[in-house]
Amino acid sequence: MLIMGASFVGFGSMIKNMDWSLGNALYSTFSTWALPGQIAMAEMAAEGAPLMAIVLAVFFINARLLPMVASLLPQVRREGMPAWGYYLGAMLIAATSWVGTMRRLPDLLPDQRFSFMVGYGLLLYTGSPLFTAAGYLLAGHVPEPITLGLVYLNPLYFLVLFLVDLRSRTKVMALAFGALLGPTTYLFAPDWSLVATGLIGGTAAWMLGRRARTGGAP
């Protein structure tokens, strides 16, 4: 939870650094509430990437929420809950809240589970804007080296976050291809570099991973 807070601090500093308003920073945290996509959006907007490229990159990055939501919701179903309740609840599912809820589910009675998910999600959801604002305000008022250290929090965070679980060969290849393609494609197609990196690197890793498992057949 602290780590999540720190990365929203980093996001706030990043937005301040690109001269957007505090309102913009808070609006993004409230409306998107999925940090990797927010960072990709800010990074690409700062470079003036086309709107379409930004939307696609954010969509592909946050598409990981789809399987998370689809796997969690069936376990928190409650008698009499209207469908829109689940759509609203899905807004509170992001990486940290998903892990925290999944971990506690076995200790909870079935009809407590939805409430737990919403309560825990709301705690994180309402805390996030506070950290975002703190990062934004700090970045303007602390010495330059500290501001830069805050802006650098997120590249560092995501550098190690994806190294925690490297059991899947497909994931390792996707990371390697992405790290190679990201900077190289940027040199000749800056606008579409990230979308291309994700689609080419990810698809290649996925195909190679499947091939390795099925013993040669594609």
Added chain:
Amino acid sequence: MDVILHSPALYSPMAIITLAALASFASRALGTALSGRILADSPVIEWITAVTYALMAGLVARMILLPIGALDETPDGIRLSAAATCLAVFFLSRKNIGLGVMAGSLTLMALVALSLE
């Protein structure tokens, strides 16, 4: 099309943020609609995960090697040393994310402060 999309009205922070939010909610809504009907290890989900990983790795590599904004003015060596410190502490602390990130960020602050003197 690009001309329209780059018009100041559409290319405003509020418009960009709103579209990014909708692009994120799309996955949550689709996940809700499909809940219970897709398997975690289906090929489509595997593909999505691979694309996400590649995209994030590309984004991180770019933010470290070719940063924008104020970080752009820091020497490459400083950013790379900070990233290396972060990785070293992360692995030495048995993959503690918080310690790694803190060490990396402090390294960057210290090296930038020293370089300004």
